[in-house]
Amino acid sequence: MAQVILIESNKTMNDLLSVNLTSFLGVDLIHRNNAQETISLLAILPGIDLIVTISQVDDEDTAEEINKYLLDHNLDINMIVIGKSLIQKNKNAIILENILDWEKVIQLSARVLGINEKSLAKKIIPDYVSVPVSYFLNLESVNCDVFIRIKKSPTEYQYVKRIHSGDSFSKDSIERYTLQGLDYFFIPKENHRNFAIFLSNKLVEKMESSELSESKKNQLMGESYEIATKEIIKLGFNSEIIQLTDAIINNMVKNFEKSPEMSSLLHKVINSKTGVLYQRCHMTSIVACEMIKNLKLKDQFSYEKVAFAAFFHDIKLAEHEEYSKINSFEELERAELNESDWELVFNHAHDAADLVNNHPEAPLGADEIIRHHHGGFNGKGFSNVIEKLPDISKIFIIAHNFVLELMKFKEKGAEPRPITDELYKRYPTPDAAIMIKALEKTLKKKK
Structure with missing residues (x-):
């Protein structure tokens, strides 16, 4: 061996x-x-x-x-x-x-x-595929047998069936496996594609259910976001993942359209039991849509376009959540990353834009918004000089910065200072000022 x-x-x-x-x-x-x-x-x-x-x-x-x-x-x-x-x-x-x-x-x-x-x-090695235990948290049954793997000797593994195809199980029973330190279940390789389709269908079905409370739906969207981003990084785009990402993005847009005010919606997302990257993507979508509405720039696809861009803009940092907080070249240098991680952060907007070009249903221009979201025209590095970028990219950049600052205050537990003051300093051009004022219009309504 x-x-x-x-x-x-x-x-x-x-x-x-x-x-x-x-x-x-x-x-x-x-x-x-x-x-x-x-x-x-x-x-x-x-x-x-x-x-x-x-x-x-x-x-x-x-x-x-x-x-x-x-x-x-x-x-x-x-x-x-x-x-x-x-x-x-x-x-x-x-x-x-x-x-x-x-x-x-x-x-x-x-x-x-x-x-x-x-x-x-x-080789007498069973042909199984590993699936994160967390994927089962929103299922009540499964369409294939599910196994755990036990090491019998230095050369042998035994696969023990824990869930039979069609069996019912509770979320608590899955959480117990996690508490015991189990990260992965295993399913037969020949069942993997059907399982992926089953999982995607169930998550989408739940998201579209009118019986799910708003807080539970938001948590489901956050958990589905983590599943989708992991699978895209691992396997790229397939029909099941596209179905799942579409459902999450559509629900982000619906949440905005039916919410009477932006502040209450942001409050619900930032205080939900979901991951930081999901919260940031959802809130960036909300703020960008609000600015588009106030500027009266909405066309048939603008909400969907910024929601799509929000979903994918930091996908290349999905395995390094802490790096997604870096928002300037100075912060990147202070982070003292190794060379490969430095390049990952420096190029993540460019690489994410290239990734969504492989998505067969990406809205026209969404890749540009993703590429520009740190101000760089080519998606590399960071820039505050944004006047030559398209208006929708500028809106997204301002929304993205607003949300980053908002989440910093939440993490520190401090009272937020006026974030728009910082935005005016960072983007001191007349066209940026018009867009920041569009955001302020909503913030003043709250007062």
Whole structure:
């Protein structure tokens, strides 16, 4: 059995790689946190077959340090580096710049370890797919058998059925698995597509139910948002995910259209038991729609367009929620991120806009709004010079900044100072002033 060291600080990527390296390739997987831990292990286990590592862990040039050790000690060990790296030339090192392409990592690992399709077919490893336990929180039954995985020995896993197809279960019973530390259920691979369709249909059906209270619907939308963003990052767009994202976006627009005032709607979202990224996307949509209404700029698709942009604008930061608070180049520099994370933040608007270009039903111009949401024309970096951008992009930028500031006050528990004063300072042009006044018009109504 091949021995593989894995160093990956992103929890979702770590889980995906761990499950697939062990289940699909059948390796003996050893987790390490950094270069020093890996080098200490190599000193006593120089026969490791493969090292899979991210390029940097915090300030440590992880891949570079491990590579130097391998070369200095003439160790013939293959290494796959995830993320951009300037490691010294090594015939055994493969660099994969896309930090989220876990499937490519598995493919490269199989090739390096000499595992081909024929040998895989001979393995007595059940063909299961991991599904986060949280996906089951809004289901009362399921259309396939559901298993947990138990490690029997260093080389064997046992899959134990916990939910039978068609069985009923409660949210409390699923939460108990989470409290016990279980992150993933497993379902047979051949049932995965049907399960995804079933899950999407059930979530959409619940969202459209008139029996669901407003607070419960908002929580469902937040949980559905997390499922959708995770699946898009992992698998891209398919019909089930498009159906789910459409339902969330449509409900955000409906919530705005039927709400008598913006302030009460913002209050409900910011105080809901939902994730920060969902709250920010929903509130940005609300504020942008309110500004469009006050400026009398609404056309047939403008609300849908800004809601769509709000849903996707920070999707590239979904695995790094804390980075989504960075709103200027100065804040990016102060964050002292490693090189790959710095580039992730710097390019996230550009990369998110490119991603939605693969969405077959994206509203015309939504990619532009996403690309511009930090002020940069090309979606890279941050800029307060926005006068040459389209009006709808400027509206979105001002709404986005307003919501960021509002959420900062909520986190700190402080009384908010007039946010619009800060917006006037940040965007001191006449056209921006008109848009900020449109926002103030609603804020003054509250008073």
